[in-house]
Amino acid sequence: xxxxxxxxxxxxxxxxxxxxxxxxxxxxxxxxxxxxxxxxxxxxxxxxxxxxxxxxxxxxxxxxxxxxxxxxxxxxxxxxxxxxxxxxxxxxxxxxxxxxxxxxxxxxxxxxxxxxxxxxxxxxxxxxxxxxxxxxxxxxxxxxxxxxxxxxxxxxxxxx
Amino acid sequence: xxxxxxxxxxxxxxxxxxxxxxxxxxxxxxxxxxxxxxxxxxxxxxxxxxxxxxxxxxxxxxxxxxxxxxxxxxxxxxxxxxxxxxxxxxxxxxxxxxxxxxxxxxxxxxxxxxxxxxxxxxxxxxxxxxxxxxxxxxxxxxxxxxxxxxxxxxxxxxxxxxxxxxxxxxxxxxxxxxxxxx
Numbered sequence: 131x132x133x134x135x136x137x138x139x140x141x142x143x144x145x146x147x148x149x150x151x152x153x154x155x156x157x158x159x160x161x162x163x164x165x166x167x168x169x170x171x172x173x174x175x176x177x178x179x180x181x182x183x184x185x186x187x188x189x190x191x192x193x194x195x196x197x198x199x200x201x202x203x204x205x206x207x208x209x210x211x212x213x214x215x216x217x218x219x220x221x222x223x224x225x226x227x228x229x230x231x232x233x234x235x236x237x238x239x240x241x242x243x244x245x246x247x248x249x250x251x252x253x254x255x256x257x258x259x260x261x262x263x264x265x266x267x268x269x270x271x272x273x274x275x276x277x278x279x280x281x282x283x284x285x286x287x288x289x290x
Numbered sequence: 291x292x293x294x295x296x297x298x299x300x301x302x303x304x305x306x307x308x309x310x311x312x313x314x315x316x317x318x319x320x321x322x323x324x325x326x327x328x329x330x331x332x333x334x335x336x337x338x339x340x341x342x343x344x345x346x347x348x349x350x351x352x353x354x355x356x357x358x359x360x361x362x363x364x365x366x367x368x369x370x371x372x373x374x375x376x377x378x379x380x381x382x383x384x385x386x387x388x389x390x391x392x393x394x395x396x397x398x399x400x401x402x403x404x405x406x407x408x409x410x411x412x413x414x415x416x417x418x419x420x421x422x423x424x425x426x427x428x429x430x431x432x433x434x435x436x437x438x439x440x441x442x443x444x445x446x447x448x449x450x451x452x453x454x455x456x457x458x459x460x461x462x463x464x465x466x467x468x469x470x471x472x
Contacts, residue, residue, distance in 0.1 A: 239344065
C-alpha cells in the first residue's frame with residue numbers, strides 16, 4: 131500500500147522545516163501520548179494568554195519520537211490552534227488538525243490521532259480517549275517474547 | 291476447498307486471529323493497529339468497532355487487506371539458500387535475529403545481529419526506510435511479526451528468512467545445532 135507522492139512531499143517539507151518544535155518553558159499544560167516502544171511518542175506543551183476576559187492558546191510546541199508524519203501533523207497543528215480557545219481545539223478532529231497536509235493515507239491516520247490525543251491530554255486530561263481495557267498480545271510482545279522460565283532449550287541430537 | 295472472499299465485520303478480533311493468523315500483521319502494516327499497547331485492540335472487540343475507532347477505516351478495504359495478507363507475507367520471504375548465497379558473495383546483510391536472548395546464546399548465525407531494545411530504537415529512528423532488513427527467528431513466525439512491525443513503521447524492504455534458523459541448520463549448515471523448547 132503506497133503513500134501518495136504529493137502527501138510524502140508535503141510531509142517532507144514540514145519535517146525539514148518544523149514549526150514550534152521543542153519544550154515550551156513555563157507551559158500551562160502538557161500532554162503526552164503514545165509509546166516510545168512503538169516509535170510513536172508525542173509530547174505537546176501549551177501556553178495560554180488572556181483575551182477579552184477569556185483564554186486562548188498563545189503558543190503550542192511539541193516533541194516527537196520516530197514518526198515523520200506525526201512530526202508534520204504536530205507542526206501544522208500547533209500553527210492551526212494558535213489563537214483558538216480550548217473548547218474550539220477540543221472540537222477539532224485529527225483530520226482537521228492535519229488538513230494543511232491534505233488527506234492522510236490510511237496508514238498515517240493514527241499520526242493525526244496521536245496529535246489529537248496529545249492535545250486532549252494537555253487540554254482536557256480528565257477526558258481519556260476510549261481504549262480497550264484488555265489488549266490482545268501485540269506484535270511487539272509477540273516478537274520480543276523471552277523464553278519462559280518454565281521452558282528449557284534442548285539441543286537436538288546430531289545427525290550421523 | 292472453500293474459498294472465503296469476505297469477512298463479517300461483526301467477527302470478534304479473537305475469532306478473526308484464529309481464522310486468519312496473519313490478520314494482526316496485516317492490520318499493523320496497513321493501518322498501524324495492534325503493534326503495541328497504545329494501538330492494541332481487545333480480543334472481544336469486533337473488527338467493525340476497531341475500524342470505527344481508528345479513524346473510521348473503510349471496511350471493505352480492511353477486509354481485502356486481511357484476505358490478501360497471506361500473499362503479502364509470501365512475497366517478503368527469502369530462503370536460507372538465497373541468504374547463504376548473498377553472504378558467500380560478500381554482501382553485508384542486515385540479518386536481524388528476533389529470538390530470545392537465551393535462544394541466541396544457545397545458537398546463532400555469525401552473520402546475524404541480536405535485536406536489542408537499543409537496536410530497535412536505532413532502526414526506527416535513523417535507518418533509511420528503504421534499507422533491506424532480513425529478520426530471522428526459530429521457525430519463521432516471530433520474524434513475520436517483527437517484519438510487519440517495521441513495515442508498519444514505513445520500512446519498505448523488510449524480509450523474513452523462511453523457516454528460521456532451524457531451516458538454516460537443515461538446509462545450509464548442520465554445524466548450527468537444531469534445538470527445541472520443552
